[in-house]
Amino acid sequence: MSKKDSAASVEEQYDERGRLIITDPSQIPENMTEEEVVDFWDKYAMSEELLNESYIEDDDLPPT
Incomplete structure (x- = not known):
């Protein structure tokens, strides 16, 4: 089963504000x-x- 297939088979979860919780960066347009x-x-x-x-990490951020 691929990562995408396993993500589709997981029940949708929502946070305390009622927002759908995403679990994979590919879900972000x-x-x-x-x-x-x-x-x-x-x-x-x-x-x-x-x-x-x-x-x-803070060390990985560009200097301000």
């Missing part, structure tokens, strides 16, 4: 306008696992 980004994140939230995978 690319090339959204600023308005679309705001609308998207009003409806969706990242899973804890996805947040941890996407975490950037």
Whole structure:
């Protein structure tokens, strides 16, 4: 079973605000306008696992 197939078979989960929790970066649309980004994140939230995978260490950030 592929990663995509296993993700489709998982029951949808929602956070405390009623947003659908996404579990894979491929679920985030690319090339959204600023308005679309705001609308998207009003409806969706990242899973804890996805947040941890996407975490950037302070040392990896560009200098300010």
